[in-house]
Amino acid sequence: MLSIAPKRTCFLLFLVLAYACSFSGKLLAQALPDLKKLDAYYEKARKDWNVPGMAIAIVKNDSMIFAKGYGVLNAKTGGQVNSNTLFGIASNTKAFTAAALGILVDEGKLNWNDPVTKYLPYFQLYNPYVTQAVTIRDLLSHRVGLPTYSGDLLWYNTTYSREEILRRARFLKSTYAFRDGYGYSNIMFIAAGQVIEAISGQKWEDFIRTRFFQPLGMNQSYVSVGELKDKPNQASPHGFNANQQPVPVFSSHWA
Numbered sequence: 464m465l466s467i468a469p470k471r472t473c474f475l476l477f478l479v480l481a482y483a484c485s486f487s488g489k490l491l492a493q494a495l496p497d498l499k500k501l502d503a504y505y506e507k508a509r510k511d512w513n514v515p516g517m518a519i520a521i522v523k524n525d526s527m528i529f530a531k532g533y534g535v536l537n538a539k540t541g542g543q544v545n546s547n548t549l550f551g552i553a554s555n556t557k558a559f560t561a562a563a564l565g566i567l568v569d570e571g572k573l574n575w576n577d578p579v580t581k582y583l584p585y586f587q588l589y590n591p592y593v594t595q596a597v598t599i600r601d602l603l604s605h606r607v608g609l610p611t612y613s614g615d616l617l618w619y620n621t622t623y624s625r626e627e628i629l630r631r632a633r634f635l636k637s638t639y640a641f642r643d644g645y646g647y648s649n650i651m652f653i654a655a656g657q658v659i660e661a662i663s664g665q666k667w668e669d670f671i672r673t674r675f676f677q678p679l680g681m682n683q684s685y686v687s688v689g690e691l692k693d694k695p696n697q698a699s700p701h702g703f704n705a706n707q708q709p710v711p712v713f714s715s716h717w718a
Contacts, residue, residue, distance in 0.1 A: 496528075498528070502531065513708070513709060515535055515537070515698075516536055517533050518532040518548050532546050532548050537698070538708075540711075547683065548697065551688050556686075563671065563674065574599070578596070582661040582662060583657055585626065588609075589608070589636060590637070602658075605646055605651070606646075607641060608638070609636075609648050612647060614628075617631055617650065625653050668687065672686065699711040699712075700712050
């Protein structure tokens with residue numbers, strides 16, 4: 464058996480602890496981002512990708528460690544983007560819809576494989592079998608057989624109610640067999656939002672506000688671009704002209 468004198472033992476323990484502290488310090492330094500380098504990287508990326516304006520926030524362990532805006536609100540009229548600038552997130556709202564359905568699944572009020580007609584009796588598609596077979600999971604997977612963007616003219620800038628939009632969806636033609644291909648479908652996410660309403664008794668907007676925005680303190684977040692009309696600090700959506708330069712596609716205040 465190896466015997467080590469007490470003094471030598473204490474000295475060895477000291478060396479081990481000193482090394483451990485040094486090593487953990489290096490790991491901590493590596494874990495913390497170099498915010499100055501990130502700042503420069505973000506601005507370079509914005510210019511490289513020809514983006515008029517953007518905002519970046521980094522949250523670590525429930526604390527915001529970085530928040531800054533880059534570029535302009537509007538490529539034509541200017542205005543500086545800051546960390547509180549409002550941006551329309553378009554189809555990123557689909558993530559909220561999927562998460563909302565996930566909450567209802569966790570609460571035992573819904574199953575991913577439930578048929579949509581269980582909650583929306585008026586729901587119909589191009590084929591009676593498909594109508595009965597479509598599940599909540601199918602709505603979120605873009606696989607019901609409709610081509611990409613099919614039916615978008617039913618909802619874009621329309622006065623139809625969401626239920627009426629879905630009632631008219633039965634006239635849309637399929638381009639491939641049910642669950643046999645991918646077609647990006649905004650219409651099916653409207654149906655998913657209606658399922659949330661049918662189960663919770665809340666409109667999609669109210670569910671998102673009460674279950675996400677309010678608990679998270681998202682007091683400057685909105686559920687529709689219509690709510691941005693009188694907000695001054697908002698970024699305009701942009702497209703590209705023939706010279707590949709960004710141009711605003713709406714006024715700074717969206718209709």
